[in-house]
Amino acid sequence: MISIKTIVFNPFAENTYLLYDDTKECVIIDPGCYTSEEQDHLKKVIERESLIMVGLLNTHCHIDHVLGNAFVKSTYKLPLQIPEHEAQTLAAVPGYAANYGFPEYEHIAADQLIKPNQIISFGETEVKALYVPGHSEGHVAFVNENEKICVGGDVLFDGSIGRTDLPGGDFDILLKSIREQLFNLPDDTIVYPGHGPTTTIGHEKKSNPFCAIT
Ligand SMILES: [Zn+2]
Helix, strand or coil, X not given: CCEEEEEEECCCCEEEEEEECCCCEEEEECCCCCCHHHHHHHHHHHHHCCCEEEEEXXXXXXXXXXXXXXXXXXXHCXXXXXXXXXXXXHHHHHHHCXXXXXXXXXXXXXXXXXXXXXXXXXXXXXXXXXXXXXXXXXXXXXXXXXXXXXXXXXXXXXXXXXXXXXXXXXXXXXXXXXXXXXXXXXXXXXXXXXXXXXXXXXXXXXXXXXXXXX
16 A cells, blocks of 8 residues: 655755555655755655655756755665656756746756556555646656655646646646646545645546636
8 A cells, every 4th residue: 555755855845755554665756855854854754654765756857856866876875767858958957947936956867768558556556657747848747646645746736736837838738738647636636746735636626726627
């Protein structure tokens, strides 16, 4: 069974997720830790839960989701895996990091590119990379359909959707991703978004002001 720990990092209140199962093998998704206090906090959570770190994944590569990539890669000796169409988004980060208040951002490039629908394993668990562009060009959500879990990044939020005014953003494509990909998941699938509280597919289908379909 999948366990999920959420840690909120950096001034953007970005949700960093630790996904693991009974084997304690763990993937980290979107490490947003920036300060040494945040890095220490992450290390303590990993130690406290006795997690065995086996994967470093990004849903997409905006700065608030990638601030901790270098730290996690070097601390746990993990290759960085990003969606295949996010390489450009990641490459742009050093150019604006200081303007966003992160002059100490340490840049690393991807080691591996995740293809749409690629399966990623940890322990006895698999998640699938669902391709959901629109907030950024190559955005993916990591989904386990059996356990009805969707780590969705900045696509669908509780009562809102991802912004589309950044490079690579497209409102129509985002809505299409939500309606044709995410809304195909079972209604009781829990969405773990990049910011804010969890929600469910069914709840957003019914009440989200941007993309409700009923
Ligand atoms: Zn984003």
